[in-house]
Amino acid sequence: MSTTERDRLDGRRTLVTGGTRGSGQAVVARLRELGADVWVSARTMPAGYERPDRFVEADTSTPEGTDTLARRIAEGGALDILVHVVGGSTTPPGGFAAATDEQWLTEINLNLLGAVRLDRALLPAMVEAGSGVVLHFGSIQRQMPLHEATLPYAAAKGALRTYSKGLANELAPHGIRVNTISPGGIETEGYEDFLGKLAEASGGTREEAEQGVHAALGGVPLGRFARTEEIADLVGFLVSDRASSIVGAEYVIDGGTVPTV
Template sequence: MSSNERDRLDGRRALVTGGSKGTGRAVVARLREMGADVWTTARTMPAGYERPDRFIAADTSTLEGAALVAGRLAEAGGPLDILVHVVGGASTPSGGFAVITEDQWLTELHLNLLGAVRLDRALLPAMLESGSGVVLHFTSIQRELPQYDASLAYAAAKAALRTYSKGLANELAPRGVRVNAISPGGIETEAYERFVDRIADGNGLTREAAKQTIHDSLGGVPLGRFAQPEEIADLVGFLVSERAAAIVGAEYVIDGGTVPTV
């Protein structure tokens, strides 16, 4: 295989969850640039979406949503070659452990752990039958650096996703399917920029001062900024390509140096 071919994904089918905006959208664009036939799923299809024939509107945090996605892909025929679980997020109110209700714990677990588990269970058998494939789970630096005030349930779910991902990798590698994880720190998405605006407006700060406040809450970001969605997508592109053919069960941290440990 030539050097150029190792960077290409021509003829491969991919699914990206949470692919309608932010990091997910950047991942979809990167995989398409590399030649893949990319499907994406999110709760709502954006207005004017350029490939509606490759979009599945579904809530993958639910049993019904996962089944809908698996059904649509089965109708399209053939196994997936690439599965990238980007979807995730935290919606817990601030106030520490005591304010996290039973329902809120379940919401975070379904979105950040069990949705990926269910889709894997539905989609990996065909991938295994074909004898090849790549799965990427998006974890978070919060599995190592949990923030207790408003995202403890999210951090716990992402830690569980990492453990699940490592065990799955060990099981599937002998059968030709590679499983790895990506652990992002802060990402400068549209949602992050809106969060910066709220911090700035609520505290009478400039946007730069608001960003510094956010960085300080994490103990600092040595790089001085969060990652761009396209930088995360570049890492995805590498890990699903043939250049990463010997990488199995790894977790790649991309956080500008935020996690202060080796």
């Protein structure tokens, strides 16, 4: 597919957090394809990583980690684009009564405060430059919370969305666009592993396991989850000049999983 000038991100100084696997990895590939100068962060640099000169090892769920990352990025001046992809859930199953304070704080640190701290450190330079784009990764769980194991995650993503909207209102007059992308299920390597484990435990096939996952969500009208490349295409659009009047929006990409308006 051909690109035009308005799709291009040539030379734009970019940071993608959580860019080594899943959606983040696809986002990094897409933004580099569009010409951006992309820095990547994760807790661990994969063996043989192709751009070690553009990689920062940092745990963005901790103040020390975001501090390390922000300092390293700030050495080169202001960012043009910040895509905060990191997020996830590690709370064990068992419903509301099983989730401890510690697990709640883990989810809030990972899914909300990482973005808050990184923005606080890096966005003042964007404000000074008078332009920039920020994208936060939410989840459809902010409006369709699942209670068995991911309620703290869902609540943290809900708070992230509210924060993102307020930040957008505050920074738009300074030339900075802040938006949220909220995926439903994504066909990541992690998801394939999960399906494999489900199939093994039940003695069924991968397809049967997948049908069970879709059924637990009330069905996925499209019949499949989003591909990481599709997530990356949406990100590529939202950070480009084509999206220059999109501010404070939430883009849901879920194959129709959320059944309500």
